[in-house]
Each structure stands twice: as structure tokens, then as C-alpha cells.
Amino acid sequence: MNIPVDDPRQKIKSVTVNGERMPLEDAKVSIMAPGLTFAATVFEGLRAYWNEEKQELFVFRLDDHLKRLLDSMKLLRLDEHYSVDTLREQLLEDLRSNGYREDTYIRLQSYVDDWGSMTAKGPVSTSIVSYPRPRLDAFRTGRDFAVSSWRRLDDNASPPRAKAAGNYINSRLAGLEAKESGYDGAIILTAAGRVSEGPGGCIFLVRNGVLITPGVTSGILESITRDSILKMAEETSQATEARDVDRTELYIADEIFYCGTGQEITPIISVDRVQAGNGKPGKITQAMQALYDGQVRDIAPEHRDWRTPVYGNQED
Numbered sequence: 014m015n016i017p018v019d020d021p022r023q024k025i026k027s028v029t030v031n032g033e034r035m036p037l038e039d040a041k042v043s044i045m046a047p048g049l050t051f052a053a054t055v056f057e058g059l060r061a062y063w064n065e066e067k068q069e070l071f072v073f074r075l076d077d078h079l080k081r082l083l084d085s086m087k088l089l090r091l092d093e094h095y096s097v098d099t100l101r102e103q104l105l106e107d108l109r110s111n112g113y114r115e116d117t118y119i120r121l122q123s124y125v126d127d128w129g130s131m132t133a134k135g136p137v138s139t140s141i142v143s144y145p146r147p148r149l150d151a152f153r154t155g156r157d158f159a160v161s162s163w164r165r166l167d168d169n170a171s172p173p174r175a176k177a178a179g180n181y182i183n184s185r186l187a188g189l190e191a192k193e194s195g196y197d198g199a200i201i202l203t204a205a206g207r208v209s210e211g212p213g214g215c216i217f218l219v220r221n222g223v224l225i226t227p228g229v230t231s232g233i234l235e236s237i238t239r240d241s242i243l244k245m246a247e248e249t250s251q252a253t254e255a256r257d258v259d260r261t262e263l264y265i266a267d268e269i270f271y272c273g274t275g276q277e278i279t280p281i282i283s284v285d286r287v288q289a290g291n292g293k294p295g296k297i298t299q300a301m302q303a304l305y306d307g308q309v310r311d312i313a314p315e316h317r318d319w320r321t322p323v324y325g326n327q328e329d
């Protein structure tokens with residue numbers, strides 16, 4: 014395989030499958046794996062942030078991601094595989110052995126491997142792949158979104174609370190539609206027509222100084238970034254509401270942003286070509302970005318338990 018020179022795969026020394034490290038090209042899945050055919054796969058996307066001054070890489074909310082992976086496995090009835098402790102050790106070892114000294118993304122996946130039926134619960138395999146991933150430019154500039162014609166999955170059909178591969182068909186369709194119509198991203202509504210989330214992140218809006226986000230029963234993934242934002246807002250006396258959000262609130266909001274591990278906090282500067290506020294990243298959005306950056310990079314002193322140092326170069 015010819016990997017382009019600027020591709021992050023160039024920097025991957027090894028990946029981890031079932032606790033064993035190997036080159037990326039040696040990590041394989043069976044073509045008959047139920048994880049492939051029937052999407053019996055759950056996953057997590059995490060980020061680790063480099064702090065130059067401390068010469069340390071910090072994984073953000075590692076245990077929360079690991080717990081969510083186990084919850085997703087339980088929802089899909091995958092056989093138990095590794096404990097949080099084992100997964101934590103494998104993930105940190107994967108980062109250490111790659112020796113990253115820059116912002117990194119980690120994809121952790123558990124799936125039914127080998128051969129089996131639609132209801133096979135095992136054999137489960139778990140893979141960890143980490144690679145450099147810098148912050149998106151959109152963090153600063155913002156993005157133009159559209160309300161999707163696709164509706165969000167329902168808890169009683171394909172539960173969005175599970176971070177399961179199959180749920181991403183819904184995300185893919187919404188994402189493709191938005192891109193093909195000239196937008197950067199999609200906002201998906203629930204079957205009842207309320208705001209749910211984007212294809213890979215949650216939505217916040219600001220109205221009259223209040224930071225509003227759809228509740229966890231609005232067909233969303235229980236986002237760790239969303240939770241961090243709500244906690245940081247509370248701690249800084251920023252008023253918040255987690256409640257049903259109507260579509261039309263998007264068109265009159267003063268600010269809107271998209272959040273998730275990948276996007277971090279990305280300003281949404283228009284929805285369906287209707288400007289949000291003055292069409293620039295808003296004040297509260299920027300304040301939340303600054304708080305978030307302080308947390309993920311271990312600059313702010315609060316929430317030390319949100320950050321796991323990878324190399325252990327620091328004194329405690």
C-alpha cells in the first residue's frame with residue numbers, strides 16, 4: 014500500500030490488537046466477521062494532548078471513554094473482553110510505544126471477529142490505533158451547517174446511546190447530504206422534529222445568554238465533551254439548560270457550536286444559510302473553547318482526574 018507522505022499513518026509505529034503490538038498492515042479482520050457484516054462493533058474516539066512545557070501527553074477523560082465502551086458492548090450484548098484497567102494499560106502502552114509528542118487521536122474498537130451469525134456475541138477482538146491529529150482550523154473559523162432531511166435514530170430502533178458502528182449509517186447519510194449540498198455539516202432532528210445532534214458531535218446553542226443543549230433522551234450519544242462543557246459552564250456560573258430544542262431556535266440563536274472529541278468545540282456560524290448571531294464565533298463559544306483548552310492540555314488546575322499522563326514525566 015502506498016501511503017502519501019503527509020498521511021498520519023506514516024507516523025504509526027505500531028497498533029494494538031488483543032493486547033499485541035504489530036504494524037498497521039498486519040492488523041486484520043476476517044471478511045466473515047459479524048463485526049463487519051452485521052456491524053457488531055462498538056468503538057471510542059479519544060484525544061491525547063501534548064503539553065510542551067510539561068513535556069507530557071495527556072489523554073482526556075480516558076476512564077469515561079473506557080466505561081462508555083463497556084456500556085456500548087453491554088447494549089450490543091458483546092461478550093466481556095477486557096476490563097477498564099486492562100484497556101487503560103493497553104491504550105497508554107500503545108501511545109508510549111509510538112512515542113507521540115504532539116496532539117493525538119486514538120480509535121479503540123471492540124467487535125465480533127472471525128465467523129458467526131447476526132446474533133454472535135463473540136469472539137470479541139479489541140483494537141487500538143493512535144495517530145497524530147492536530148486541531149481543525151474550523152475551531153477558529155467556524156462552519157456552515159444545514160438541517161438534514163434524514164431523521165435521527167431512535168432509542169427503540171438502533172440506540173444512539175451506544176457508540177455502535179451501525180449507528181453511523183444515519184450519520185453518514187446526513188453528512189454526505191450536507192457535503193453534497195455545499196455545507197460543512199449536518200444537524201439531525203429526531204422523529205418528532207426536535208434538534209438531536211450532528212453526525213459525530215453534539216449541538217449547543219446560546220439564547221439570551223443561556224447555553225442550551227438537547228437532553229440525553231433526544232437521540233444523542235452521551236457525549237463526554239458535552240458533559241465537560243456543562244460542568245465547566247456550571248463552575249463558571251454560566252447558565253445552562255439541557256432540554257428539548259426546536260428547529261426554529263437554531264435560526265434565532267445568538268451562537269451555536271458543535272462539540273465532540275474530534276471537533277472539540279467548533280463554532281457553527283450558520284444553519285441553512287441563516288447566520289448565527291453576527292456570523293462569527295460567539296463570545297460564550299470562545300469562552301468555552303478557552304476553558305476546554307485549559308482542561309485538555311493540563312493548563313487549568315481543576316479536574317486533574319480528567320487527564321491521564323502518558324509518559325509520567327511529571328512530579329505529582
Ligand code: PMP
Nearest residue numbers: 213214215234236237238273274
Ligand atoms: N455524537 C456522536 C454521534 C458522536 O459520534 C460523537 C463522537 N464520539 C459525539 C456525539 C461526541 O461524543 P464525545 O464528546 O464523547 O466525543
